[in-house]
Amino acid sequence: MMCPRIQLRFSPMPESQRGSVTVLMVIALAAITMLAALALDGGHMLLNKTRLQNAVDAAALSGAKTLSQVSGGTGIASTTRAAALNTLTLNANASGNTELAAAIGGNAGSFAVVELANSVYGPFSYPGPADATYVRVTVSSYRLTGFFWSFVQSLGTPGLGNKAVAAMATAGPSPTSPCDLAPLxxxxxxxxxxxxxxxxxxxxxxxxxxxxxxxxxxxxxxxxxxxxxxxxxxxxxxxxxxxxxxxxxxxxxxxxxxxxxxxxxxxxxxxxxxxxxxxxxxxxxxxxxxxxxxxxxxxxxxxxxxxxxxxxxxxxxxxxxxxxxxxxxxxxxxxxxxxxxxxxxxxxxxxxxxxxxxxxxxxxxxxxxxxxxxxxxxxxxxxxxxxxxxxxxxxxxxxxxxxxxxxxxxxNVPGPNPSGDTGPLIIQLYKTYINGSGTPSNDS
Incomplete structure (x- = not known):
């Protein structure tokens, strides 16, 4: 018995559909470009956020250490602020932080805010209370270069806003069991x-x-x-x-x-x-x-x-x-x-x-x-x-x-809680809390 032969016939693409593939390719390339741009700018933001946070952490530690040393003297707040800002500047001038140094521009006082408090929970202010023991350093907006940021915005995503990162750090004393005891x-x-x-x-x-x-x-x-x-x-x-x-x-x-x-x-x-x-x-x-x-x-x-x-x-x-x-x-x-x-x-x-x-x-x-x-x-x-x-x-x-x-x-090793006791203490970083509350900030 002879099997029937099936013959496939292809009709040519209608003239009206021939440009649709080109349009889809353009849209796909635009989407890929947008994702690549966001990945590049996002990686740049993450790197600079890390660098900024490290510099702010060091500034808060330096300020808290200085505060512990000048307590009982005069000009406590200004000396503490100067120490914190100086440490921030030194970190910005370190190798690899050229962009941060350019943003500070030799004027750390206008780039970062230094505040003092007598509780890790705040409220923080400057010059702060006379019995202050905690220091908070804040950089609210560190503007960054946008490689493809404006290009992405031009494609209909103006909600991205400016390309910038922020950071906060709080440092102060914590009780510790000493390892440099005198034999007395x-x-x-x-x-x-x-x-x-x-x-x-x-x-x-x-x-x-x-x-x-x-x-x-x-x-x-x-x-x-x-x-x-x-x-x-x-x-x-x-x-x-x-x-x-x-x-x-x-x-x-x-x-x-x-x-x-x-x-x-x-x-x-x-x-x-x-x-x-x-x-x-x-x-x-x-x-x-x-x-x-x-x-x-x-x-x-x-x-x-x-x-x-x-x-x-x-x-x-x-x-x-x-x-x-x-x-x-x-x-x-x-x-x-x-x-x-x-x-x-x-x-x-x-x-x-x-x-x-x-x-x-x-x-x-x-x-x-x-x-x-x-x-x-x-x-x-x-x-x-x-x-x-x-x-x-x-x-x-x-x-x-x-x-x-x-x-x-x-x-020795610091304790997990803010200082509520006396004796040997060590300066450490704490989670930064919104003033007067136990709610931690996302920028610390």
Whole structure:
């Protein structure tokens, strides 16, 4: 049987349809071009957003660090703002940031806004409150070159607006467990902890304390102890740690072990580097002095538990030390002098000095019970103590006197929350929140 043959016939395209393929190709090419243009400009925006955010983050950190250093001085807000804007400019002038440098144009003050607050949640303003501790840096509009931006707009997408990016950053203190502890301990009262009332295990801001007792003086720790801790191999470790070269970390709830013995030489040799005094093999290149090394003379003495200056009992009033009608140089005077040194307006500043070298991070322990010789004591917390004078070099004078201070610079890993406590703190970045709320900004 023969199968029928099927024959296909194609009719020529009508004349009216021959141009439709060309139109479709033009439309497709236009769409592809538009997508390519958006990809190029979008990538350019993302790159510059990242560069801008990095620069703003660094500016906020620099401002917050400077703010912590100049607190207690004059012109706090302007000095903080200048530090933040200077860091922003330095980052813009770094390799690869030519476009950002051109946008700033040598006038960072008109490009970015620096504001201060005493809470990470704001409200932020300039010059901000007198007790400000947080810094926010904002760049609301960083205009960028549009390679194909105007071309895309011309194709019917004017809603794109100008090609620009924005960035915000907030920085401030956060509590941390220190890793540069001095090998010293003071005894605290576990029942006397009320930070809201300014009471920290029985210590209050400005209190003058004997941080290391001398021969012939009693210690709250127990017989044979001079408030030294065992962080390693004897006197050499005491010398290094008191000079600032240690790396001892402790946390609340851990135990520390006391170290019997006076260790007079290592104590003075290590601590006194903070005043620019060197002996026992320690060097200024390894252990520079504080920015401010001045202290009152004659020095403070311990008279059977009574801390005296020129024979008069010393009292503290909100950080200011007096002995009768005499003023004793203490934390408040040092703070004002340090702020002036950081701002570049001070006198007597050590050219190779380092901020807060006269601040010690010390264990506050629970010394309840009987403690004889080497003993293990629980850690209640950590205290910041400002050292008021060098340590003496004999058994009867090798004491360390310090004032209890609410906050000081720390190290180690920062906590996850804004600072609501005192003690060793570290400056870190926070999510930027809309003023007065817990709502985070999308530009931080």
């Amino acid at each position: 301990m003071v005894c605290g009262d576990p029942s006397q902890y009320n930070p809201g009332a300014g009471n920290f295990w029985g210590y209050r801001f400005g209190d003058l304390q004997d941080l290391k007792t001398a021969s012939g003086t009693s210690s709250a720790i127990g017989p044979g102890n001079f408030q030294l801790l065992d962080f390693g191999s004897g006197g050499s470790t005491v010398r290094e740690d008191l000079a600032g070269g240690g790396s001892e970390c402790r946390t609340v709830g851990q135990n520390v072990t006391t170290s019997p013995g006076n260790k007079v030489g290592p104590t003075s040799q290590g601590l006194n580097t903070r005043f620019g005094q060197y002996a026992g093999g320690v060097k200024a290149s390894d252990y520079p002095p504080d920015l401010v090394v001045s202290y009152s003379t004659p020095v403070i003495a311990n008279n059977s538990g009574d801390l005296q200056y020129n024979g008069q009992t010393i009292t503290s009033n909100n950080g200011t030390l007096t002995a009768g009608s005499q003023t004793v140089l203490g934390y408040n005077e040092w703070r004002a002098s340090t702020a002036a040194c950081v701002a570049g307006t001070g006198s007597g500043c050590q050219s190779n000095g380092v901020f807060e070298r006269r601040m010690l991070k010390i264990v506050i322990g629970d010394c309840s019970g009987k403690n004889n010789g080497a003993t293990s004591i629980p850690v209640l917390g950590f205290g910041c103590y400002f050292v008021v004078q060098p340590a003496g070099g004999t058994g009867t004078t090798s004491e360390i006197f310090g004032q209890f201070v609410s906050e000081c610079s720390g190290d």
